[in-house]
Amino acid sequence: MTDHSLLDDLRGSGRAVGAFNAILLEHAEAIVAGAEEARLPVILQISQNAVRYHGSLAPFATACLSLASSASVPVVVHLDHAEDETLIDQAVALGIRSVMFDAATLPYAENVARTRDVVRRCHAAGCRVEAELGAIGGKDGAHAPGVRTDPAEATAFTAATGVDALAVAVGSVHAMSRRDASLDNALIERLRAAVAVPLVLHGSSGVSDEGLREAVRRGITKVNIGTLLNRVLTSRVRGVLTDDADLSDPRKYLAPGRDAVRAEVARMLRLLAGEPVP
Ligand code: G3H
Ligand code: ZN
Numbered sequence: 001m002t003d004h005s006l007l008d009d010l011r012g013s014g015r016a017v018g019a020f021n022a023i024l025l026e027h028a029e030a031i032v033a034g035a036e037e038a039r040l041p042v043i044l045q046i047s048q049n050a051v052r053y054h055g056s057l058a059p060f061a062t063a064c065l066s067l068a069s070s071a072s073v074p075v076v077v078h079l080d081h082a083e084d085e086t087l088i089d090q091a092v093a094l095g096i097r098s099v100m101f102d103a104a105t106l107p108y109a110e111n112v113a114r115t116r117d118v119v120r121r122c123h124a125a126g127c128r129v130e131a132e133l134g135a136i137g138g139k140d141g142a143h144a145p146g147v148r149t150d151p152a153e154a155t156a157f158t159a160a161t162g163v164d165a166l167a168v169a170v171g172s173v174h175a176m177s178r179r180d181a182s183l184d185n186a187l188i189e190r191l192r193a194a195v196a197v198p199l200v201l202h203g204s205s206g207v208s209d210e211g212l213r214e215a216v217r218r219g220i221t222k223v224n225i226g227t228l229l230n231r232v233l234t235s236r237v238r239g240v241l242t243d244d245a246d247l248s249d250p251r252k253y254l255a256p257g258r259d260a261v262r263a264e265v266a267r268m269l270r271l272l273a274g275e276p277v278p
Contacts (some may be wrong), residue, residue, distance in 0.1 A: 006041055006067070006076060007165055007198040007221050016216040016272040019043035019200075020265055021080060021226035023050045025063055027233070032067045032075055032266025040075040040273055041074040042265070043098070043222065057087060061094050065265070078130075080224070088118060092125045097174040104132035108153070130200055130222075132167035133157050134229045143174045143203045148187060151194040158195055167200040170215070170260060175227050176206025183211055185218045192219025200224060205231075209271055216272055223272055229261050236260040 006017060022044055024026040035042035040182040042063055051057045061077065068075035078098040079091040101118040117133045122129045133154055134147045149168040158166055168191050171183040181203070191199055198221035203278050204212060205227035212223060237257040240247065247253060271277045 004044075006074060008226045010221050011114060011198045011276065012192075012219075014217050015274050016221050016223050017043055018157045018265065018272050019078060019222050019267045020079075020229055020268075021045045021047055021050065022060075022064065022226070023053060023230075024254075025060070026254050027229060027261060028060075028064050028067055030229075030258045030261035030264050032071050034262040035073045035269060036071060037262065038266040038269040038273075040071060040269040041076070042269060043076045043078050043124060044068060045078045045080040045224065045226075047226075048079075048083060048087060048102075049081065051087065057090050058094060061091065061096060065095055083149055085114070085118060092122060092127050097127045098130070099127060100130040100132070102132050102167075104167075108157075112157060112160050115157075115163060119162045128164040129162075130160060130165040130167060131157070131163040132202075135167045143172060144158065145173055147189075148184065151187075151190045151191065154191055155194045155196075158197055161276050163197060165198045165200050166195055167202050167224075168195075170201065172201055172203035172206055174203040176203065177227070179206055179208045179211075179228075181206035182213065183207060183215050185214055188215055188218040188220060196220060204228075209277070211273065213274075216274070223268075228268075229264060232260050232264045233257040238256060 012120050020031045021235045039170050068077050076098050079096055080100050081102045082088050082099055083102050091099055103114050106268050114214055119129045144209045147169040170187050171182050199219055200222040201220045202224045204223045204225045237253045240253040240256050267277050
């Protein structure tokens with residue numbers, strides 16, 4: 001199953017898919033294991049920042065693609081927040097078939113022109129493209145505080161670029177440590193009615209369970225989650241290391257961290273699918 005059919009099948013269903021950011025192999029293993037536990041599809045994301053951390057895309061992306069191909073549920077490997085077109089070309093060459101081109105901080109006309117070019121090249125290779133629209137006319141990314149996506153501009157942008165999914169600014173902000181963001185649900189509904197492709201919520205770690213449920217009911221189809229998993233992983237690792245100051249084998253603290261992430265991924269996927277969760 002491609003990202004395209006996964007998101008298109010869910011659009012308008014009142015359900016969404018979780019898209020989780022992986023930095024370490026342990027994240028990727030936990031994301032796939034969590035999806036298998038929930039028996040639900042998942043999107044496994046590698047951001048441009050994670051690529052910068054590793055120094056290159058290929059080693060980690062190859063591992064993620066291998067995990068995806070042997071999973072018992074659909075796992076779509078996605079390149080997240082790519083601002084560099086050459087990184088997108090590398091991803092496509094490696095076999096990644098879902099990318100986000102992030103030109104949201106550019107002026108609108110430049111965002112359209114560069115996104116359209118990325119879409120043309122990606123579609124020729126069978127790769128789907130998500131793009132982002134923030135403040136009217138660009139210049140503010142979609143996840144700066146106070147920024148909102150305009151439905152008319154979103155409609156025009158989608159038609160002009162041919163993107164397959166659109167990240168919108170509706171009140172979430174990246175990397176929040178508290179889950180108290182308040183989303184503009186009326187705007188989500190207006191965007192859902194105006195825009196012909198699935199809508200993506202970024203910065204979802206800052207939104208409560210109930211806030212996410214409501215955003216999905218109103219029309220969000222892909223929910224990007226990064227910080228929340230890092231908080232779960234780090235808190236578990238910190239707990240294990242605090243309990244045993246002599247521990248040195250990383251497997252002894254990373255395995256409990258990975259296990260905690262697996263459980264949270266399964267829980268979030270069920271929540272986004274509209275299933276009851278603890
Ligand atoms: O693209 C990734 C997401 O927007 C993650 O945001 O770390 O705030 O959950 P978050
Ligand atoms: Zn994001």
